[in-house]
Amino acid sequence: MRRALLLIALTPLAFAGAASAQTYGPSDSVGPIQITATVPNNICTIGDLSDGDNLFDVGVMIDTTTGLLLPNLAAPPKVLTGTQCGAPSQLTIAATQMTAQAFLTAPPTGFSRAVDYTATASGWTPIDASFTTSAAANAGASQTRDSGGSGQITISLSNFATSGGPSLRPVADDTYQGAIVVTLAAAS
Numbered sequence: 001m002r003r004a005l006l007l008i009a010l011t012p013l014a015f016a017g018a019a020s021a022q023t024y025g026p027s028d029s030v031g032p033i034q035i036t037a038t039v040p041n042n043i044c045t046i047g048d049l050s051d052g053d054n055l056f057d058v059g060v061m062i063d064t065t066t067g068l069l070l071p072n073l074a075a076p077p078k079v080l081t082g083t084q085c086g087a088p089s090q091l092t093i094a095a096t097q098m099t100a101q102a103f104l105t106a107p108p109t110g111f112s113r114a115v116d117y118t119a120t121a122s123g124w125t126p127i128d129a130s131f132t133t134s135a136a137a138n139a140g141a142s143q144t145r146d147s148g149g150s151g152q153i154t155i156s157l158s159n160f161a162t163s164g165g166p167s168l169r170p171v172a173d174d175t176y177q178g179a180i181v182v183t184l185a186a187a188s
Contacts, residue, residue: 037042037177042186044085048150049078058098058155061176063116067169069115069162077156080182084150088187091153092142093129095119095180097163098175111171114163119180131176134163144187155182 052061056075063070100113107113116134124142132138162168 011179019074028029028103032080039086039176040102042086042087044089044184044186046079046182046184047080047083050081050152051147053078057182058157058160059174059182060075061160062071062170069160069166069170073160079088080153080155083153083184084148085145085184085186087126088147089145090142090185091121091124091129091145091182092185093119093131093155094141094183095131095133096178097133098176098178100171101175101177103171107171110168112162112164113169113171114162115170115176115178116163117157117161117178118159120156120158120183122154123182129182131180132159134161151177153182153184155180 050097056078058073058075058185061069061073066180095117098115098117103113116132116154118129118132122128125145129141129143130138131141162170
């Protein structure tokens with residue numbers, strides 16, 4: 001009986017709460033209110049090297065019995081992962097010769113203090129971007145992609161050659177250094 005009285009006593013309170021939720025008088029609203037935002041079409045990111053190491057280690061470059069540049073000189077490629085561009089883009093690669101860092105004077109007859117090579121960036125554009133350090137011009141160093149996208153770029157080295165000709169020997173030096181720069185930009 002007590003429970004029934006409690007329910008009967010609470011019922012008028014429930015009606016009072018429902019009545020106070022009603023609105024009286026005029027109402028007003030606004031909308032729809034538009035929302036706008038942008039995603040710039042000129043944002044490109046080149047990604048990160050998959051191995052986290054920004055050094056191509058070519059190792060010993062010469063045949064130790066002849067002193068000549070190894071004919072099969074190679075280095076494992078580097079992969080840039082997480083590359084993206086929201087618009088058509090241009091991929092460009094540039095490189096510098098590998099030069100002796102301690103041997104700075106003119107090399108003796110029969111020797112060279114520089115090694116040329118070809119650096120290639122592939123996987124982003126239909127035609128690989130390629131730069132040869134011995135070339136007078138590198139028309140293929142910049143390539144375009146006609147649409148936005150994401151993916152990876154593989155950078156590789158090939159065609160090593162002693163600067164000045166294959167009969168020249170690289171001078172003895174503990175460090176030969178060159179550099180490669182890969183640039184990705186929205187195409188204009």
